[in-house]
Amino acid sequence: MSDTAQTEQxxxxxxxxxxxxLGEGQAxxxxxxxxxxxxxxxxxxxVDPTDLRISTDGLNDLISHQPGDMTAVxxxxxxxRTLQTSLAEQGQxxxxxxxxxxxxxxxxxxxxxxxxxxxxxxxxxxxDLAIGATIVxxxxxxxxxxxxxxxxxxxxxxxxxxxxxxGSLGLIAEVILRLHPLPATSSTLRATATVSEATIAASALSxxxxxxxxxxxxxxxxxxxxxxxxxxxxGSASGTSAGSSRLAxxxxxxxxxxxxxxxDVADRHWATFAEATRGSxxxxxxxxxxxxxxxxxxxxALRTLADEHGVxxxxxxxxxxxxxxxxxxxxADAQMEVADQxxxxxxTLGGSCSLRNRPAVVxxxxxxxxxxxxSAPLLxxxxxxxxxxxxxxxxxxxxxx
Amino acid sequence: MSVDTxxxxxxxxxxxxxxxxxxxxxxxxxxxxxxxxRTYECDGLTGYRMTPALVVLPQSTEEVSAAVRLCxxxxxxFVARGAGTGLSGGALPVADGIVIGLSRMRDVIGIDPDNxxxxxxxxxxxxxxxxxxxxxxxxxxxxxxxxxxxxxxxNVAENSGGAHCLKYGFTSNHVLGVTLVxxxxxxxxxxxxxxxxxxxxxxxxxxxxxxxLGIVTEVTVRLLRRPESVRTLVADFDSVEDAGQAxxxxxxxxxxxxxxxxxxxxxxxxxxxxxxxxFSRDAAAALIVELDGFDTECEADFDTARRLCESNAAxxxxxxxxxxxxxxxxxxxxxxxxxxxxxxPDYFVQDGVIPxxxxxxxxxxxxxxxxDAGLRVANVxxxxxxxxxxxxxxxxxHVGEAEHAEELATAxxxxxxxxxxxxxxEHGVGADKACSMMKMFTPDDLAVMKRVRDAFDPDGIxxxxxxxxxxxxxxxxxxxxxxxPLETAGVxxxx
Ligand SMILES: Cc1cc2nc3c(=O)[nH]c(=O)nc-3n(C[C@H](O)[C@H](O)[C@H](O)COP(=O)(O)OP(=O)(O)OC[C@H]3O[C@@H](n4cnc5c(N)ncnc54)[C@H](O)[C@@H]3O)c2cc1C
Ligand SMILES: Cc1cc2nc3c(=O)[nH]c(=O)nc-3n(C[C@H](O)[C@H](O)[C@H](O)COP(=O)(O)OP(=O)(O)OC[C@H]3O[C@@H](n4cnc5c(N)ncnc54)[C@H](O)[C@@H]3O)c2cc1C
Numbered sequence: 001m002s003d004t005a006q007t008e009q010x011x012x013x014x015x016x017x018x019x020x021x022l023g024e025g026q027a028x029x030x031x032x033x034x035x036x037x038x039x040x041x042x043x044x045x046x047v048d049p050t051d052l053r054i055s056t057d058g059l060n061d062l063i064s065h066q067p068g069d070m071t072a073v074x075x076x077x078x079x080x081r082t083l084q085t086s087l088a089e090q091g092q093x094x095x096x097x098x099x100x101x102x103x104x105x106x107x108x109x110x111x112x113x114x115x116x117x118x119x120x121x122x123x124x125x126x127x128d129l130a131i132g133a134t135i136v137x138x139x140x141x142x143x144x145x146x147x148x149x150x151x152x153x154x155x156x157x158x159x160x161x162x163x164x165x166x167g168s169l170g171l172i173a174e175v176i177l178r179l180h181p182l183p184a185t186s187s188t189l190r191a192t193a194t195v196s197e198a199t200i201a202a203s204a205l206s207x208x209x210x211x212x213x214x215x216x217x218x219x220x221x222x223x224x225x226x227x228x229x230x231x232x233x234x235g236s237a238s239g240t241s242a243g244s245s246r247l248a249x250x251x252x253x254x255x256x257x258x259x260x261x262x263x264d265v266a267d268r269h270w271a272t273f274a275e276a277t278r279g280s281x282x283x284x285x286x287x288x289x290x291x292x293x294x295x296x297x298x299x300x301a302l303r304t305l306a307d308e309h310g311v312x313x314x315x316x317x318x319x320x321x322x323x324x325x326x327x328x329x330x331x332a333d334a335q336m337e338v339a340d341q342x343x344x345x346x347x348t349l350g351g352s353c354s355l356r357n358r359p360a361v362v363x364x365x366x367x368x369x370x371x372x373x374x375s376a377p378l379l380x381x382x383x384x385x386x387x388x389x390x391x392x393x394x395x396x397x398x399x400x401x
Numbered sequence: 402m403s404v405d406t407x408x409x410x411x412x413x414x415x416x417x418x419x420x421x422x423x424x425x426x427x428x429x430x431x432x433x434x435x436x437x438x439r440t441y442e443c444d445g446l447t448g449y450r451m452t453p454a455l456v457v458l459p460q461s462t463e464e465v466s467a468a469v470r471l472c473x474x475x476x477x478x479f480v481a482r483g484a485g486t487g488l489s490g491g492a493l494p495v496a497d498g499i500v501i502g503l504s505r506m507r508d509v510i511g512i513d514p515d516n517x518x519x520x521x522x523x524x525x526x527x528x529x530x531x532x533x534x535x536x537x538x539x540x541x542x543x544x545x546x547x548x549x550x551x552x553x554x555x556n557v558a559e560n561s562g563g564a565h566c567l568k569y570g571f572t573s574n575h576v577l578g579v580t581l582v583x584x585x586x587x588x589x590x591x592x593x594x595x596x597x598x599x600x601x602x603x604x605x606x607x608x609x610x611x612x613x614l615g616i617v618t619e620v621t622v623r624l625l626r627r628p629e630s631v632r633t634l635v636a637d638f639d640s641v642e643d644a645g646q647a648x649x650x651x652x653x654x655x656x657x658x659x660x661x662x663x664x665x666x667x668x669x670x671x672x673x674x675x676x677x678x679x680f681s682r683d684a685a686a687a688l689i690v691e692l693d694g695f696d697t698e699c700e701a702d703f704d705t706a707r708r709l710c711e712s713n714a715a716x717x718x719x720x721x722x723x724x725x726x727x728x729x730x731x732x733x734x735x736x737x738x739x740x741x742x743x744x745x746p747d748y749f750v751q752d753g754v755i756p757x758x759x760x761x762x763x764x765x766x767x768x769x770x771x772x773d774a775g776l777r778v779a780n781v782x783x784x785x786x787x788x789x790x791x792x793x794x795x796x797x798x799h800v801g802e803a804e805h806a807e808e809l810a811t812a813x814x815x816x817x818x819x820x821x822x823x824x825x826x827e828h829g830v831g832a833d834k835a836c837s838m839m840k841m842f843t844p845d846d847l848a849v850m851k852r853v854r855d856a857f858d859p860d861g862i863x864x865x866x867x868x869x870x871x872x873x874x875x876x877x878x879x880x881x882x883x884x885x886p887l888e889t890a891g892v893x894x895x896x
Contacts, residue, residue: 068649068758069787091655114597127602128574143849144842149754150567151786152823153560153609154830154841155868156850157573160605169601181655203515207538209629210695239698246695289595293515321596322516350594374589375581375603381856382601386849397600 007050011077013058015134015142018173023140025052031394032138034167036077036106045166045368048395056108059173062086070179071131071148076108076172083107088182095123095180099274108172114164117274118214118232121320123180126163132176133159135169138387142173150178161382167393168401169386183234186213187244188266191251191258193217193229195299195317201254202292202320205231208250210243217319218276219299221312221329229256229319230269276316279327284335284358286342290351292322301345302326302338309334322351332361343370372400413477413497414454422457422499425467430505432456441500444485444492445547449832453480453494458502462580462588462618468501469616470586478862481612483523483555486547488750489831491559491611491867498862501616503554509533510619518577520621523554527561530622539624542569545827546735554617559829560609564660564734567785568693569625573608580619581607584858593621606853611829612864614857628693631659632703633727636710637684637717641665641780644686645760647713648784651690652757654709656702658785662689662734665764667744667779668792675740678733679726681717688784689734737781738792745777745794747803749810753817754826757787763820767791767813774809776802788826789817815840830868836875838868 012018025032030051056077063073067090074083080094080101087093097117098105105115111133116125123129132146135158145158162172193201198217205212213234219227231251233243244260251258261269279285290298299315302324306313311330317323326342328335339362343353347370355368373379380401383390414422414433423431432438433455443450454477459465472479478498485492494500506522507529513519514537519530527548530541544563545551551561557579562571569575578592592604607614638644644663651658664672664687669680680687688710692702710718721727741748755763764780771778771793779792791813795806814824814837824830824837838847851869855861 066756066758068652069756070652071756114602124570124574125597127605128570137849141845141849144846145850147754147823147841148756148821149787149823149826151562151571151754151783151788151826153571153827154823154825154834155838155846156853157560157605157609158850158853160573160602161853163602163605164597164599165601181657184655206517206626209626211698235695235698236701238701239695242697243695287597289597291513291516291594318596323596352595352599354599369599373598373600375591377587378583378589378603378857379600382603382853385852385856400600 009053011055011058018136019140026139029389031391034171036109037104045396046363047393072177074107078107079104091182092179093182099277107175118216122213129178130159130175131178134174136173137170138391168396185237185240186234187240188261189231189258191229191256192226194225196296198229198319199295204250210246215320218316221314277325279357284328284339284362285356286326286339288324288346288353290322290349294349305338305341309337311338332359336362376400426457426459426464430458444487446490449490449493451494453500454497455499458505460505465582465618466586469582473585478865480864481616483552484550486551489829489833491831493832517624523617524552534624542625543572553620557617558612568657568659575623578621579617581615583615584863611868630696630699631693633691635719636688636715637681638686641686641764642761643714644688647710650709650713659693660691661785663784665780668781671740671744672733674743676733678729741792747795747797749793751791751810752825752828753789753814755787755817755820755822759820835870838870
């Protein structure tokens with residue numbers, strides 16, 4: 001899409017390199033796309049062809065790891081899975097388990113996209129885990145925000161501003177991360193449930209006194225309405241064992257029969273779950289979010305629309321949080337109809353949707369982000385101050401800013 | 402540190418403009434009597450005072466918007482004010498400006514226990530939220546020591562937190578959405594119903610922006626379930642270094658306590674005099690360790706914590722046996738600042754953060770600096786996240802001692818920065834530490850924050866003079882003014 005024959009590709013090796021590369025383009029207004037592992041560069045609004053592509057491949061060091069402080073500083077291009085391997089040597093991890101980890105998702109890309117996985121229920125997203133960042137703006141200015149301590153209220157939290165910015169405000173070059181101890185053990189329960197049952201169960205689980213790390217529900221593209229509920233608890237051996245018994249009891253009180261999975265089987269289930277959110281190049285992936293108790297309405301609306309248009313819609317939901325990823329397959333036109341109408345429906349429920357992977361025809365015809373929020377004028381003003389010539393990811397939030 | 406208290410000449414507020422404010426918020430919502438205005442001349446940092454030209458007390462988002470529009474139209478600077486408990490002069494009025502007090506905005510807009518959230522106006526107090534949530538077994542996690550009086554609007558502005566931040570995070574982690582009146586009077590919503598909002602996170606920038614980006618008129622907070630089990634212990638040590646080692650031991654063992662607080666000998670002495678909470682006066686340092694969560698897990702972690710304190714040279718461990726005893730320990734800790742009056746006529750409270758692993762060396766260095774200055778420094782702080790609150794004790798009756806103490810307090814916070822930490826962990830920058838921002842951030846860092854501020858407030862009327870170093874507060878900025886090459890080229894500008 002954005003790679004034309006004219007696109008120059010560079011991979012700066014340090015901050016000064018990155019600053020020079022960006023700053024030099026300011027005078028000539030050269031447009032630029034940042035990329036990490038490039039696993040999802042086409043997600044979100046379609047980016048116009050750019051003159052320059054800056055890869056974070058060369059900014060991939062583990063700059064420091066302070067196990068005693070549970071913090072690390074990493075280059076934005078470091079793949080998450082590489083980072084996890086080094087942190088594990090000290091019994092720590094970045095508490096993030098996105099589906100894209102295996103595909104090589106980078107720390108900068110994860111902050112820029114706001115991506116997270118099932119365990120966000122307990123640990124949050126990069127919004128909670130990134131405590132500082134070094135950013136290079138389009139004019140080459142190098143900016144530091146945050147610091148190496150988790151408790152810090154000095155200055156504006158620019159790191160959060162870049163969370164979800166999708167490369168449109170500047171290059172994330174380094175990130176300071178808050179780490180967690182690796183859990184000693186992890187148990188997973190599995191049950192069969194409809195979306196309504198899963199929604200009620202999620203609420204009961206959260207009232208149980210046990211603190212589950214993840215509660216996820218998924219359903220294949222076709223089926224009889226039931227899906228799979230996976231509940232994970234991390235902690236000490238005694239804690240997870242007692243906790244999972246308690247959670248199983250809560251589920252059975254809800255009329256669901258839960259099974260504790262063997263660790264290998266559990267891993268396979270979680271991998272399948274991650275796989276289900278990806279979609280192929282022929283499919284449209286829609287991410288929706290609404291209040292948790294509106295999940296049954298959101299999913300029911302999707303089912304009805306999918307049936308009407310002869311589309312298969314597989315869903316994976318962070319059911320306790322009201323976040324749903326739907327993968328639509330069928331004719332591109334029908335996918336587009338379903339995505340468009342489902343978005344309207346979710347918006348009337350007070351939620352929002354964005355498009356991820358989708359076939360080119362869908363990308364060309366359907367805006368990725370839906371109705372602009374009331375804060376769009378503010379977003380536009382911020383964009384203008386940080387990137388006045390609209391050089392970074394031009395087109396990405398078109399309609400918003 | 403005190404700034405002169407000139408009597409403000411409300412030249413900006415003509416009779417006609419005053420009438421317009423009355424039309425916007427009602428007669429009872431406008432204060433212009435000089436004696437009443439003085440109530441608003443400072444916040445918890447009483448060294449800085451400035452009488453505002455006018456105070457308005459709106460009751461709704463629309464009234465706030467109308468008041469702000471008047472300010473925008475007439476170029477009148479305004480400062481939002483919650484309960485005025487801020488300790489960095491954030492709510493200090495601006496000369497010839499108005500104060501917009503949010504104390505009358507205390508409505509609950511909605512409680513949604515099923516989705517574990519609540520929407521309130523900004524004048525609701527921090528603990529008021531938990532009181533409202535408690536029938537549902539829910540509570541609001543951020544717990545500043547001022548929680549009984551401070552407002553949730555003030556918490557959002559300061560990104561407040563308390564003893565339980567280590568495990569539960571700060572206000573920022575618990576605010577899902579706000580309604581914001583921007584400095585031109587527009588009303589907008591940031592964040593909201595969806596867990597993942599799309600696009601750059603403006604909400605995350607507004608939280609902690611100290612009232613410089615607009616006025617928050619509604620706040621939707623995330624509520625948490627009360628933990629099933631809570632276990633607390635107090636461990637005594639012969640040195641602050643040993644206590645620091647015990648904290649590192651906990652971290653290394655992979656235990657994340659709900660809170661870890663440390664008191665040194667002076668702080669213990671003051672607390673005991675004031676509250677008789679049962680801290681051991683023989684100890685050089687005491688740690689309060691609290692664990693909470695699911696009962697089995699909490700019990701396992703509690704055993705680990707106790708073992709680690711013992712193996713890190715604790716000289717005694719006390720485990721409260723009743724809720725009352727546990728509450729008294731916390732009361733002792735939370736009243737530590739106020740208790741200092743028992744052992745010193747005057748004191749400064751400092752607020753700096755260091756990486757936890759540097760606790761031992763930094764505390765030793767602070768003790769050395771205090772000795773050198775001939776002053777006493779008491780330490781009571783959040784050891785788990787490295788948030789220090791050194792209390793610099795002095796006697797204002799001795800000529801020059803206050804200035805001396807203030808210099809020491811500043812040197813300590815700068816030591817925090819050079820140790821890799823921050824100039825503030827919870828009290829904010831406000832008017833108090835604006836100059837220290839230059840110790841922590843480069844001119845470029847500050848210029849970019851300023852660009853963000855300009856996006857929200859191009860005319861600079863929203864709580865001006867706070868957070869950013871200004872010549873008035875800091876003397877002239879060091880070094881000559883050097884325009885950025887792109888500035889010379891007319892590409893970017895500084896406001
Ligand atoms: C709108 C959107 C929402 C997403 N949400 C989820 C989710 O909830 N769950 C999930 O599993 N996956 C999600 N993804 C996908 C996932 O975030 C990405 O696959 C992964 O994080 C990208 O990592 P990457 O290194 O491959 O980045 P890339 O695919 O190379 O880049 C992704 C985006 O980030 C920008 N970017 C990359 N690096 C930097 C940098 N250093 N500085 C500035 N910008 C940079 C790019 O310009 C691009 O916009 C989402 C993606 C998008 C676009
Ligand atoms: C004894 C004591 C103990 C304290 N302990 C702690 C602690 O443990 N942790 C901690 O973090 N803080 C603590 N503080 C500091 C203070 O209580 C907090 O910063 C609190 O959040 C301030 O709330 P407030 O309503 O009093 O705000 P104010 O003091 O009235 O205002 C503070 C700032 O917020 C802005 N503001 C207020 N309301 C709004 C609004 N609605 N919209 C936009 N801006 C607004 C003001 O302009 C100002 O800049 C303590 C203070 C005292 C006096």
